[in-house]
Amino acid sequence: MNWLLLALLAAFCFGAYNVFMKIASGYIHEITGAVILQFVAAIAGLAILLYIKYGTNEVITISQKGIMYSVLAGLCVGGAEIVSFIVFGKGVxxxxxxxxxxxxxxxxxxxxxxxxxxxxxxxxxxxxxxxxxxxxxxxxx
Structure with a gap:
């Protein structure tokens, strides 16, 4: 698939994700909402990874640098989600x-x-x- 279409799909997902986070923030504690969001994302990602591993011929590569930067990205997105829930919980x-x-x-x-x-x-x-x-x-x- 064309990279631009994929980027637009990612933009749509980020936009919808933020709207759903805004709506949820009025009904759930910030940390609880962020944990549920991250848990669901991890389960969805795991399902796709398992499909790639067992349903396709694609080779899954892993390196120490890849793991390290993925962990750092995870910490940053986790922090962003928690703070976003707090922002929207304040009625913004x-x-x-x-x-x-x-x-x-x-x-x-x-x-x-x-x-x-x-x-x-x-x-x-x-x-x-x-x-x-x-x-x-x-x-x-």
């Missing part, structure tokens, strides 16, 4: 919280990619990042 509207959280994540990822991963950043990347920052400032008022 989805139309405010989601653009700030997701837009902020894009800015952080872009800066880390540029500074630490030495990725090439074009004028369009800089312009897009500046527009995201302006968008965060606008919706946070």
């Amino acid at each position: 509207p989805a139309s405010t919280g989601i653009p700030i959280i997701i837009g902020g994540a894009i800015v952080v990822g872009t800066v880390i990619g540029m500074l630490f991963l030495k990725e090439k950043i074009t004028t369009f990347h800089v312009l897009g990042t500046v527009l995201i920052i302006l968008g965060i400032l606008l919706v946070s008022r």
